[in-house]
Amino acid sequence: MDGRGRQFEPLKTGATGRADARARQAPGETGTGPGRRVLQRLASLTFGALPFTRYRDPARRSRPRNALERLERQLPRFVGLWLALGFFGTTAVTGLAASGQISQFFEERGRPHHIAAQIFGFGISEIAMTGLIQLREREILNAAGIDPRVALPFLNVTTARESLESLPLVRSATVRKLYPDGVVINVVEREPFALWQVDGDVYVIAMDGEVIDYFRPDPRYLPLPQVVGEGAQARLAEYFELIDAAGALSQRIRAGTLVAERRWTLKLDNGMDVRLPEDEPVEALQRLARLDAEHDLLEKDVIAIDLRMPDRVVVRLTAESWSAYEAEMRKRPLRGREVRT
Structure with missing residues (x-):
């Protein structure tokens, strides 16, 4: 060591020289071959620090020796780690999306913003x-x-x-x-009030005649009274007035058909049709109630009762009842002179 702080080294190489060179190397610089130094720089870029080389000399530490070291000092810390994590994360997400698992997850749990809000309560x-x-x-x-x-x-x-x-x-x-x-x-x-059948379709309607829904085999709609025909939905009040006037017969009325938007024909639970007049239908229906109470008219083999004439009642027998009536009439003897044909 001279007076200026310089150290003299022998020019010869040998075991002693190599030992002295190794002794003078800074800690962390052992084995500083070109390949190892490149690996150290790449590791430093990845993990954001200098874990493999530490310089005691601040002047050497402040001066980058190559382009890789200059790049390392310009980039933010841990940039390599974040890039690696981003690459593997993107690969994983792409694979899950291609397999449909992400779509299935969101379909079962909701969209991401909904999931985030649920996490926060x-x-x-x-x-x-x-x-x-x-x-x-x-x-x-x-x-x-x-x-x-x-x-x-x-x-x-x-x-x-x-x-x-x-x-x-x-x-x-x-x-x-x-x-x-x-x-x-x-x-x-809206309160379902009746069923309205027109042109083969059945609707659920309110008291004011407004259509609520198509009829479905729903237990909520099955007990509702039924009206049939064009314009019947607008005359519900008139139809229910007839039902109230029927007295005990009201329990047997299943539907009312408005014929030509003028008069009503009632369908009973035994399939019988009751044709009411256009004028004073309530009085005609009360007359039918009296006849049934006196003669059990609704229990006869009758398929239709016509009350449109105020002074008489016209009934139409069933086919079986009419055949039996004709057979009985043939058996009866003719009165008076025999008629030859």
Whole structure:
């Protein structure tokens, strides 16, 4: 070592020289061949630090020796790690999407924003419904679009209300949110009052004649009275006035047909038709009730009773009853002079 801090080295190479060179190497620089240095730089880019080489000399540490080291110092820390994670994550997501598992997951659990809201406690777990008479809770939930996959913040109450009011049985509806996890639904139902058959189709109608729904084999609609014919839905009040005037016979009336929009023909439970006049049908029906009470007219083999004439009752026998009547008339002896033909 001279006075200026320089150290003299022997020019010869050998075991002693190599040992001295290794002794003077900084810790972490052992085995600094070109290949190993490249690997160290790549590892440093990946993990965002210099875990393999540490320089004691700040001047050497501040001066990049090659382009790879300059690139390493310019990029943010852990950029390589994040790029690697992003690559493998993208590959995994692409594979799941191609196999349909992501679509199936979202279909079962809901869309991502709904799932995120449910994680923070904004799922729908409390639902209060009022005004249900004919409708069922499941019909209301399906129409409003409420299910376990929906989060409360993303429930559109306007759309839900409009969907509920599109139901034939719903006159009006309101939908309100109660944070963090509640919904209140109130509906005002239309009351099904009768069944209306026209042109082969059967409809459920209200008292004012408004069509509520197509008739389905639903237990809620089966007990309803039935009217048939064009314009019959607008004359329900007149039809029910006839039923009330029938007294004990009202239990046997199954349907009323408006003929030519002028008069009613009633269908009884035994298949018998009762033809009422256009004028004063209530009085004619009361007259039938008296005849039945006195003569059990409705228990006879009759398929139709015509009450359109005020001074008489015309009946039409069944085919079997008419055949029996003709046979009985042939057996009876003729009175008076014999008629030859």
